[in-house]
Amino acid sequence: MKLTNDRAAELKEDFPIFRRKIHNQPLCYLDNAASTQKPQAVINAIKDFYEHSYANIHRGVYQLSQEATEQYEDAHDAVGKLIGAGENEIAFTRNATEAINLLSHTIKPLVEGSTILLTEMEHHANLVPWQQLAKKEGMKLSFIRMREDFTLDYGDAEQKLADDCAILSVSHISNALGTINDVKRLVGLAKKNGALAIVDAAQSAPHGAINVKEIGCDFMAFSGHKMLGPTGIGALYGRHELLEQMEPFQTGGDMISSVTYESAQWNDVPQKFEAGTPHIAGGIGLAKAAEYLQNIGPESISAWEKELLKHTLESISSALEKGDIRLFNPGHKHSAGILSLNLAGIHAHDLASLMDDMGICIRGGHHCAMPLMNKLGVAGTARASFYLYNTTDDADRFVAGLKKAKEMFN
Template sequence: MSTQESTPLDVERIRSDFPILSRKVGGDVTVPGEGPGDDTPLVYLDNAATSQTPDQVVDVVADYYRSYNSNVHRGIHSLSQEASVAYENAHDRVAEFVGADGREEIVFTPGTTEGENLVAYAWGLAELGPGDEVVLTEMEHHASLVTWQQLCKRTGATAKYIPVDEQGTLDMEAAAELITDDTKLVSAVHVSNTLGTVNPISDLADLAHDHNAYIFVDAAQSVPNRPLDVSDLGADFLAFSGHKMCGPTGIGALYGREHILEELQPYLYGGDMIRKVTYEDATWEDLPWKFEAGTPNIAGGIAFAAACDYLDDIGLDRIQAHEEALAEYAYDRLDEYDDVDIYGPPGDERGGLVAFNVDDVHAHDLSSILNDHGVAIRAGDHCTQPLHQKLGIAASARASFYLYNTREEVDVLLDGIDAARELFA
C-alpha cells in the first residue's frame, strides 16, 4: 500500500478548495447566498445527489471561456484547434480514470441517464424483441429501471428483477435462476443510491456472459469514490456523471467495449457525428464522435477531466475509506435510537450513505428541521419508488458523505435529528 493510500485525508485542506462549504444558511433567502438569518454553518450531506465543485475545476471552466472559447472539430483557426485538443484529451483522461482502453470507448453524455438511454435506443431497439429478457435489480435508479421497462414495452421483451433480501443485498441465487439464455442484458447499479449496497458486479457480469448477454453498470455512485476498472468489473457498458464526482453538471460518460460500440448505430443525428452527407444518405464519424451529435458541452468535458485529476491527486482509496468510515459512524450512531429505521446493509458493509426514517416524523419534515440546523440532506424516494414500495415506506431521509465531510458534521446531523424527535414527541 502506498503512503498516499494509507494516510488519512487532510479534510481541512480539502475543504479550503470548496468555498461553498464556508457558507452560512438559514432564514428566508431571497437572493442566492444572501438573506436574513443566514447565520448557520452549512453541513452539506447531499453528495449522492450532487457533489460540490472545487476551485481547481471551476477555474478550468472559467479558463475555457476566458481563453479559448470556440467550437470543436469545426475550425482551422487557433481557438478551435486548442478547444478540440483539450476536448479530445479529456476523453483520454476519463478513459484512463475508469480503465478503458482509450477514447474510442468513452462517449461524453449529459449524464448517467442519457448513457442508459443511448444504449437502450442504439442497441436495445435493434436487438430486443418478443421472447428476449432484460434482467435488472429491485434497487435500480429510475434512470435504469424506467428506461429498460419502457424499452421492453416497446420491443415486446420482458423485464425481470433480481430481488433484494431483508439485509438490502441482492439474492444471488435468484439472480442465477433469472439470468438465462433468453437474457440479452443485465442492468445493475454498482452502489445503491438508497441502500448503500455495493453490488457484486463481477459476479453478475460472469452470469451474464455465461449466457452470452451484456451487462450495463450504473456507476453513478461508485466512480466518484472508489478505484474502479471496467475490465476488472467485466462491464460491457458503464455510465457515470461528472456532477457527482466534483465535476460540473450536464456532463457524464458512457463506457462501452469498442467492438460493441463499433457495431451500434447512433441514435442522435446532426453535426460533428457525420463523415459524409448526401441528399440520399450519410456515413458516421469514428468513435466516440459518432455518438456525440451537435455542439457538445465543451467546457464541461474539459472540466470533467480536471475533476478526475483532482480526485486522483487525493487518492480514490483514501476517499473511499474516509467516506465509508463516516457512513459507518453515522449508521452506528443512528442504530442507537429505538425509533429510527435504517435501510440497507450494516454500517461496515455499505457505501458512503445512510437512508433512514424517524418514527412519527415524515422524511420531508425531518429535512426541513435539519435545514434549520444548516444540514442539507435528501428526502423523498431518491428515484427508487419501487424499492421504497417494497420497503413499505413512501419516503426516506438520506445523508450521503464525501471527501470533505467530517465526523463533527455527522454530529450536527444527529443533533438535528434529536431536535426533530423532541418536536414530534
C-alpha cells in the same frame, strides 16, 4: 494518501461553497448522492477555458478552435483513465440518464421474448428506459430480488440470468440504500449466459476505484455532477468493438464523416455518439474533476466514506432508541457512504427541512426509486450521503439533528 478527518477538513478548503453559511451556520452538505460540490480547480478550469481558449470544436482551422478541440478530446482520456477504459471507449453524454437512454435505443441484438434483467433497487434512470425498450421490442423485464438485509440475492440472480437473459443492467451502488452490489460477480454470470452487461456507476465512479476491464462489463454509465464536475456532462463507457458496431443515438452535425442529400456515413467513435455541439466546457471541467479524484486516490475516498458511515451508525445507536429509527442500510461492510432512514412519526420531508434550519443539507423523498420505496412500504426516506470533504463533525451534526428532531416531534 489515506483520508483522515484532518485531511477531509483540509480538502473542504478547496471548495469555495463551504465558506458560506446556511441559516447562520456553517454549511453541512450531506446530499452528495444527489450532486456534489465543486472544487476551485474545476471552477477555474471552466473559467480559464471560457476566458482563454473558447471556440467551437472540430470545425475551425484557426488556433483557438484547435486548442479547444484538443482539450475536449483529451478530456475523454482523463475521464476514461479514472475507470480503466481504453482509447476511444468513452463518449460524453449529458448525464448517466442519457448514457442509459443511448444504450436502450441502440444496443443490438434484441430478441423478442428475451429478458432485460435489472435489480429491485434501481434508480428510475436504469429502469424506465428499459421499460420502454421492453414494450417496443416485446421483451420481458425481470428483477434480481433484494433480501431483507438490503443486499441482492445472488442465487436469484444466477437463476434469472440463465433464463434467456439478453441484457443485464445493474446499479453498482444503490443511491437509495447505499448497498454495494457485486457487479463483477453479476457481470461474470451474465457473460457466462451470453448477455450484455451494463453497470450504472452513477454512485460508484465518483466514490472509489473502478476498473471496467476487471469488472468485465460491456458498458458503464455515470454523471459528472456527482463527481465534482459540472452539470450537463456525463459519460458512457463501451467496449470499443461494441461501440463500433452500434448505430448512433442522435444524428446531425459532428457525428458524420460524409453526407449526401440522401444518406450519411458515421464518424468514428466517440464522435458518432456526440451529435451537435457538445458541452465543451463541461467535458473540460469533468476532466479536471477526474484528475482531482485521481490525485486524492479513489480507494482512499471509499475507505473514508465507509469510516464516516460506521461512525454515524455507531453514534445513532447510542443517541437514539432502536424503536425510534428505521434504517434502510446493509451495514457499513456492504454499504457506501449513503444512509437512508426514517424517524418514527416524522415525515422524511419534515426531517429534511428541520435539518435545513440547522444548516444541514440532506434529501427526503423517494430518491427516484419509487418501486423500491413501495417494496419497503414507505413513501420515502431521509438520506444523508457523504463525500471526500465530509468530516466526523458533519456526521455528528447530522446525528445531533436527528436527536433534536425526535425531541421536537415528541
